[in-house]
Amino acid sequence: MKLKKKDRQEQLTQMIEETPFITDEELANKFGVSIQTIRLDRLELSIPELRERIKNVANKNWNETVRALPIDEVIGEVVNLELDNLAISILDIHEEHVFSRNQIARGHHLFAQANSLAVAVINDELALTANAEISFTRPVKLGERVVAKASVVGNDQKRTIIEVKSFVNNEIVFEGKFYMYRNTDK
Amino acid sequence: MKLKKKDRQEQLTQMIEETPFITDEELANKFGVSIQTIRLDRLELSIPELRERIKNVANKNWNETVRALPIDEVIGEVVNLELDNLAISILDIHEEHVFSRNQIARGHHLFAQANSLAVAVINDELALTANAEISFTRPVKLGERVVAKASVVGNDQKRTIIEVKSFVNNEIVFEGKFYMYRNTDK
DNA sequence: TCCACTATTAAGACTAGGTCCTAATAGTAA
DNA sequence: TTACTATTAGGACCTAGTCTTAATAGTGGA
Numbered sequence: 001m002k003l004k005k006k007d008r009q010e011q012l013t014q015m016i017e018e019t020p021f022i023t024d025e026e027l028a029n030k031f032g033v034s035i036q037t038i039r040l041d042r043l044e045l046s047i048p049e050l051r052e053r054i055k056n057v058a059n060k061n062w063n064e065t066v067r068a069l070p071i072d073e074v075i076g077e078v079v080n081l082e083l084d085n086l087a088i089s090i091l092d093i094h095e096e097h098v099f100s101r102n103q104i105a106r107g108h109h110l111f112a113q114a115n116s117l118a119v120a121v122i123n124d125e126l127a128l129t130a131n132a133e134i135s136f137t138r139p140v141k142l143g144e145r146v147v148a149k150a151s152v153v154g155n156d157q158k159r160t161i162i163e164v165k166s167f168v169n170n171e172i173v174f175e176g177k178f179y180m181y182r183n184t185d186k
Numbered sequence: 187m188k189l190k191k192k193d194r195q196e197q198l199t200q201m202i203e204e205t206p207f208i209t210d211e212e213l214a215n216k217f218g219v220s221i222q223t224i225r226l227d228r229l230e231l232s233i234p235e236l237r238e239r240i241k242n243v244a245n246k247n248w249n250e251t252v253r254a255l256p257i258d259e260v261i262g263e264v265v266n267l268e269l270d271n272l273a274i275s276i277l278d279i280h281e282e283h284v285f286s287r288n289q290i291a292r293g294h295h296l297f298a299q300a301n302s303l304a305v306a307v308i309n310d311e312l313a314l315t316a317n318a319e320i321s322f323t324r325p326v327k328l329g330e331r332v333v334a335k336a337s338v339v340g341n342d343q344k345r346t347i348i349e350v351k352s353f354v355n356n357e358i359v360f361e362g363k364f365y366m367y368r369n370t371d372k
Numbered sequence: 373t374c375c376a377c378t379a380t381t382a383a384g385a386c387t388a389g390g391t392c393c394t395a396a397t398a399g400t401a402a
Numbered sequence: 403t404t405a406c407t408a409t410t411a412g413g414a415c416c417t418a419g420t421c422t423t424a425a426t427a428g429t430g431g432a
Contacts, residue, residue: 023419128291136316220411235391238390
């Protein structure tokens with residue numbers, strides 16, 4: 001038996017979410033209904049047309065661009081980014097980040113958040129960490145939210161110096177100074 | 187005076203690279219030529235139409251988004267361990283460790299290998315990284331095998347100092363000095 | 373069984389942002 | 403002037419839609 005309208009619309013929503021590059025025609029075939037039905041469904045569900053969906057996916061990243069690092073490769077969620085100036089990301093500490101023994105976040109996760117933010121803030125095709133001085137000023141526990149703030153503090157020909165400070169509730173938990181290689185001269 | 191064809195085409199290429207979401211019509215206005223001229227230019231330069239360009243950007247993002255990269259619990263494979271003395275682990279650099287753009291291993295993976303080795307070598311219930319000075323001496327590429335060697339170089343009441351050196355084919359790629367907190371006094 | 377109602381399908385006009393093709397015109401160098 | 407490149411114009415066609423109107427199918431209730 002054919003799906004009821006409601007079920008079809010639920011599956012449709014999910015399918016488009018999973019594979020947004022699907023046309024109405026393909027959807028119509030999958031569900032064994034006409035294109036018009038699919039269009040009515042999209043209308044009711046406020047799902048934009050294919051070309052708009054593609055644009056949204058494209059825009060998501062292009063939106064004032066992370067050049068050295070695609071934004072989804074940053075550890076943590078970037079909430080603010082001004083290239084060559086500053087960047088902020090948040091990372092919620094979950095089970096997979098902590099030592100099972102004591103529920104304390106493993107250092108490399110904090111480092112990864114800070115380091116990838118340092119890479120992201122650099123407005124260049126290539127950015128690699130050369131050196132870093134870091135300190136973990138207090139342990140971070142399961143469930144805490146770490147806010148990392150990266151700011152560019154210096155530039156010479158081939159290097160950029162970035163300071164990252166990470167906080168939990170305004171309390172500093174990590175501090176790092178990253179000396180980064182860039183691809184191009186300033 | 188109007189731009190020569192060659193100059194226009196150069197600028198066109200650059201402009202589309204910078205802002206790929208631009209239509210032929212907008213380009214035609216910017217250069218003060220007809221739409222047809224822009225289309226001939228794109229044809230000669232093998233630049234795809236707007237909708238294709240958007241698709242490319244979207245696709246790229248989609249591919250990179252889908253491939254989430256959480257850091258594995260296992261950071262390298264420990265091949266030798268003498269508590270309170272030295273430890274060795276190996277880490278093979280795969281797709282998930284590198285920047286998609288240039289196939290160079292992301293710093294935090296090398297850090298994670300070294301840091302987790304530093305934690306492992308300490309013969310104590312609790313070991314946390316307090317500070318670290320690290321340097322990445324040469325980029326590590328996809329497919330390379332990183333061998334990290336950690337050795338305890340000092341102890342005071344509450345701290346242990348550990349040096350980690352990571353190699354690819356006997357060539358040093360990473361160096362770090364980790365100042366670790368222990369739970370118990372020595 | 374008929375009525376009301378929802379769900380579905382169909383058809384037509386129009387859109388953006390193109391492709392592909394042919395043809396006319398402008399500008400320039402030999 | 404001739405030959406050539408560069409530019410512009412126009413039309414047919416394309417995809418993946420939009421928006422509108424209208425017809426039909428299917429189902430539940432009195």
